[in-house]
Amino acid sequence: MIRVLVVDDEALIRMGFQRILDTAEGIEVVAAVPGGQALRTAQETAPDVVLLDIRMPDVDGLTVLTELRGLPNPPVVAMLTTFDMDEYVATALRSGAAGFLLKDTDPEELPFLVRSLADGGTVLSSKVTRTVVDAYLDAGPQDRDTGGLERLTDRERDVLVRVAEGLSNAEIATRMHLSTGTVKDHVSAILTKLEVGGRVQAALLAQRAGLLKEEGGTPG
Incomplete structure (x- = not known):
């Protein structure tokens, strides 16, 4: 419930x-x-x-x-x-x-x-x-910085792309053949490395960095 x-x-x-x-x-x-x-x-x-x-x-x-x-x-x-x-x-x-x-x-x-x-x-x-x-x-420079993406592992970048697509943890887990707990751990690591307060911020950074455009190939 x-x-x-x-x-x-x-x-x-x-x-x-x-x-x-x-x-x-x-x-x-x-x-x-x-x-x-x-x-x-x-x-x-x-x-x-x-x-x-x-x-x-x-x-x-x-x-x-x-x-x-x-x-x-x-x-x-x-x-x-x-x-x-x-x-x-x-x-x-x-x-x-x-x-x-x-x-x-x-x-x-x-x-x-x-x-x-x-x-x-x-x-x-x-x-x-x-x-x-x-x-x-249009916010401050720290909000536009995408440099933190370099600290992500390839798997974390893949998870971030799914977050930016608006998928839930369960949907990401199904798409990537992972457990929901593993996805949650990856999301937590992503937010920490990007120094953002939530999934929406992370998704917008991914969009700004062009990760969604890269989805035609393999992100990262």
Whole structure:
């Protein structure tokens, strides 16, 4: 059972997401709360996935993201936004956001996206993908540096390509004939060597370095 916490300042949004996800097999919404209650609720309920509004009047969504990622067993956090041109994208990436979802995401897609997040996948709504890429590549020099790719082994580069394709750990394991645990170990090593806070950052670095274009041959 995937435990989900929904954090949004609008009660209607919280109720809508909770109703959709509670009807999905294998998913349980443990709470749906405004931003000011997010950290305490996460500590009490230990969710696997948090869907977090990036803009809230009572508390800064980016601050909540940092607090959640700082927990001993941090949940996977995807940011919710109504904007496909949100200037906070790069900051959220640096803080470890695992994805970005527009609040008008197709209800039929939402359970699939939550399952992908829980399995280590990278989730970006199609409308926001271009904005995420542009915002990240326009960020500071340290965010654009792809030199860390040289520290990856050939196998790690192969795994990184799959991450950049948006595959979950289980999907990568199947594609590469590895165990899911081995894939998780490779992903952890990749994030450490690239000095990034999450899979989305690593995927965008791979894209900037042209690794996806190399997939016609053998990366690395």
